[in-house]
Amino acid sequence: DTAVSQTPKYLVTQMGNDKSIKCEQNLGHDTMYWYKQDSKKFLKIMFSYNNKELIINETVPNRFSPKSPDKAHLNLHINSLELGDSAVYFCASRSRTGSSYNSPLHFGNGTRLTVT
């Protein structure tokens, strides 16, 4: 199946721990994103990579570090987890090449992070 897939789907961990979320897309897209959806359901962009290059870096604590080993993968590592990091994290991708102003985002199925 062509898709954006992220793992794990659920992540429950204690404060202070370090965790990673992985994302992979086989859609042939060149731009990938991490979004955070908080308890109020608002989707906020965190990072975006285009062909392994960081192009969007919003005001996110530097405990969050994205890594893109290639254009099909974008991982998110979080150090020293805090209670306020509890949220759903969505990976997404889109095609940036050509006349793709109307190319939409395609989302992974989300990682529900709970910090206790």
Next chain:
Amino acid sequence: RKEVEQDPGPFNVPEGATVAFNCTYSNSASQSFFWYRQDCRKEPKLLMSVYSSGNEDGRFTAQLNRASQYISLLIRDSKLSDSATYLCVVNERSNFNKFYFGSGTKLNVKP
């Protein structure tokens, strides 16, 4: 002021009803517009792109009004399965990679 604003609802309508949502955006240089649907505890999924001349996909019609900076979504003959949160999404010309999401409008279709 938020880049994209939506009425959070909920809109509670009976099956078969016609319902419309509006969404306003603040940046007149916005380039691309989309409606996404998000079911409870699921990822957002593209419902439809919104084109300048308006477009229709089955029971769904999207309109764009650049002068007033709003987009709309009309759902005809509502089905129970239309119950979801509908997200308005805007992409700016100046930053092609950045998408701004509204907070969503919740729709409940009742039997």
